[in-house]
Amino acid sequence: MKFAALVSGGKDSIFAIQKALEAGHEVTDLINIIPARDDSYMYHSINLHMVELISEASEIPLIQQESSGIKELELDDLTLALKKVDVDGVTVGAIESQYQANRVQKICDSLGLEVYSPLWHRDPEELLQEMAKVLDVRIVRVAADGMDESWLGRPINSTSIEQLKALNRRRMVHMAGEGGEYETVVLDAPFYKKRIEIVRSEIEWLGDQGTLNIIEAKLVDKT
Known part of the structure; x- marks a missing residue:
């Protein structure tokens, strides 16, 4: 099937693309x-x-759509964006958010599009382990008890997964960040033709949460 991919740049939406490609679909x-x-x-x-x-x-064309960001009204903006593509369906990186999944499904139903959600209800630890094997994921925002400034810029790898497991046990931090505990950016994936390198960034820390703002980044050849 031919898919458009909903992307934020984070691990879930990028891994959903990877799974779609592995399954033999085309992401246009x-x-x-x-x-x-x-x-x-x-x-x-x-x-x-x-x-x-x-x-x-990735050499995949991008369509960007500005949105009001206002609850429910912002759904119209996604509809507008999807009307611009000629595809059979949409890939989404949803894991547990019923709110988002229901609304994307409703929009796609209205447009006659399939929804491809390969991460839906997957075990978070298992999912992170799979991602760590093929993606270069960096944490760029934290907003959870137990996640301090040192987490910003940290990769998702075997070490950080163990640390997330400990935070999950002690403080109920969702391992995949489904509660907004953290956000990520993916610097490399198998379907990228080049990888992304962060040139300059700065940390913005606001007491109990913070962001790694990427000021400058560039594409470099894969070695």
Whole structure:
């Protein structure tokens, strides 16, 4: 099947593309929604400029759609974006969010599109282990008890997965960040033709949460 992929630049949406490609599907377009508000219920707002580099790295065309970010009204913006592509369905990186899954499904039903959700209800630890084997994932935002400034820029690998397991046991932090505990960006994936390198970044820390703002990044050849 021919898919458009809903992407934020984070691990879940990128891994959903990887799973679609492994299953023999074609991903022809990336769809990125840019909310006007940081508190959007549907869309990420951190380091969204990185999606443009992901499009260049993967050589998959990007469609960006600005959004009000207002609850429920922001769904119209996703509908507008999906009307711009000629595909059979949409890949999404949803894991547990019923709110997001239900709304994407409703929009796709109205447009006659299939929804491809390969991560839905997967075991979080198992999922992170799979991701760590093929993706270069970096944590760029934290907002959870027990996740301090040192987490920003940290890769998702065997060490950090064990640390997330400990936080899950002690403080109920969701290992995959489904409660908004952390957000990520993917610097490399098997379907990238080039990898992304962060050139300059700065940490913005606000007492109990913070963000790694990526100021400059570039594409480099894979070695």
